[in-house]
Amino acid sequence: MATSEQIRLLIVEDVPQVAQYIRGLLNAQTQIKLLDVLTDGSKAVAQAQQLRPDVVLVDHLLQGRMKGPAVIEQLRALEVPVVALTVPQNPLRPDPAKGIFAVLSMPFSGYDLITRIGEVQQMLRATDRLGSARLVAVYAAKGGVGKTTIAFNLAVAAGQLGFRTVLIDGSLQFGDLRSLVKVPLDAPSLLDLPTDRIQESDLADVLWRDPSGIDLLLAPPRVEMAEMVTVRDIDKILSLLRRVYEVIVVDTTAVLSEITLSFLDASDTIVNVVTYDSTTIHNTIAVADTFRSIGYPASKVRYLVNRADSSGGIAAEDLARTLGRVPEYSVVSDGRLVVQSNNEGLPFVLANPSAQVSQDIVRTATDLLGAGRVAAAARR
Numbered sequence: 157m158a159t160s161e162q163i164r165l166l167i168v169e170d171v172p173q174v175a176q177y178i179r180g181l182l183n184a185q186t187q188i189k190l191l192d193v194l195t196d197g198s199k200a201v202a203q204a205q206q207l208r209p210d211v212v213l214v215d216h217l218l219q220g221r222m223k224g225p226a227v228i229e230q231l232r233a234l235e236v237p238v239v240a241l242t243v244p245q246n247p248l249r250p251d252p253a254k255g256i257f258a259v260l261s262m263p264f265s266g267y268d269l270i271t272r273i274g275e276v277q278q279m280l281r282a283t284d285r286l287g288s289a290r291l292v293a294v295y296a297a298k299g300g301v302g303k304t305t306i307a308f309n310l311a312v313a314a315g316q317l318g319f320r321t322v323l324i325d326g327s328l329q330f331g332d333l334r335s336l337v338k339v340p341l342d343a344p345s346l347l348d349l350p351t352d353r354i355q356e357s358d359l360a361d362v363l364w365r366d367p368s369g370i371d372l373l374l375a376p377p378r379v380e381m382a383e384m385v386t387v388r389d390i391d392k393i394l395s396l397l398r399r400v401y402e403v404i405v406v407d408t409t410a411v412l413s414e415i416t417l418s419f420l421d422a423s424d425t426i427v428n429v430v431t432y433d434s435t436t437i438h439n440t441i442a443v444a445d446t447f448r449s450i451g452y453p454a455s456k457v458r459y460l461v462n463r464a465d466s467s468g469g470i471a472a473e474d475l476a477r478t479l480g481r482v483p484e485y486s487v488v489s490d491g492r493l494v495v496q497s498n499n500e501g502l503p504f505v506l507a508n509p510s511a512q513v514s515q516d517i518v519r520t521a522t523d524l525l526g527a528g529r530v531a532a533a534a535r536r
């Protein structure tokens with residue numbers, strides 16, 4: 157969303173006139189947020205860790221204790237992308253392996269500056285998505301329709317199909333998974349991740365390894381702690397998890413808060429749970445409108461009818477007509493198995509794999525994640 161789109165820029169430049177020129181160019185726009193201008197290269201790493209820029213502009217000809225190339229090398233180790241500033245007499249080529257994602261040669265215009273920085277950001281977004289996990293958000297426009305139950309079992313089914321899977325509790329206030337899976341109160345949560353530069357090695361400490369074979373990223377243990385999580389934290393966490401896992405499932409909440417939207421924005425597919433209940437259907441239509449106006453393509457959303465065999469008098473055709481399409485998935489109701497498994501903190505797909513409700517979930521997972529991958533996983 158708009159606020160998280162702004163690119164955070166740090167500049168390392170010791171020539172005051174050049175720094176002043178760039179400040180002037182940046183003043184005329186809002187796409188890039190200038191965090192600070194450092195004149196001393198040896199402060200770059202500490203400041204980058206503190207300010208968390210998306211991109212750092214470094215003068216390759218930087219003088220002083222630490223020269224330009226050394227600063228760039230240090231930032232590369234931190235995985236912070238650099239735009240290198242140079243002069244025609246000192247030609248440079250972009251080389252992402254060395255941390256130089258783009259080169260800006262003097263003299264340059266405001267347009268050059270902004271496009272170069274924008275390109276770097278886009279390049280990173282693209283690689284973040286490429287070759288990385290599939291993110292499935294389980295959403296419903298109304299509470300209590302089975303989001304948490306379905307998200308948990310869908311994630312476990314993905315794990316069974318051979319995908320390295322993490323399940324995120326996106327219901328930050330109530331942390332539904334904490335009570336479902338019955339973790340101890342001091343089990344780590346999303347809040348235990350360092351917010352500055354999160355590293356892959358930090359992940360092991362904050363994930364809950366469930367006996368069902370998947371990892372869980374839990375919500376904070378107390379309601380009021382949910383406020384401490386920002387959209388920016390979510391973006392960072394997701395980009396890190398994408399590198400480590402093949403499938404990310406998120407359990408969300410009905411309220412379209414900024415946090416919920418950030419999960420939905422990031423997801424490849426939204427599994428939108430509906431039930432044969434007029435309020436749920438009404439809310440689902442309203443949200444479908446919102447999704448359209450945000451610009452989500454229709455193919456991003458898949459409808460899943462939960463408790464599909466208890467229609468309460470509403471015909472399947474009526475539901476399809478109201479939604480404007482036939483729901484892709486359905487899961488039957490199984491009060492005994494589902495409630496008992498939930499009470500024991502077990503996924504029903506493992507407790508009773510041959511039950512219809514389990515098979516419905518596995519079919520959904522297979523379809524969502526691609527049969528090709530499933531066959532490949534089965535061969536491993």
Ligand SMILES: Nc1ncnc2c1ncn2[C@@H]1O[C@H](COP(=O)(O)OP(=O)(O)OP(=O)(O)O)[C@@H](O)[C@H]1O
Nearest residue numbers: 299300301302303304305463488489490491494495
């Ligand atoms: N297919 C099903 N068959 C039988 N019971 C079900 C089924 N799906 C969900 N339930 C039951 O419905 C209740 C609500 O489910 P769940 O907590 O997963 O919903 P939710 O959408 O996550 O709710 P909330 O909005 O509170 O987060 C639970 O008691 C669960 O056991």
Ligand SMILES: [Mg+2]
Nearest residue numbers: 303304327332
């Ligand atoms: Mg829930």
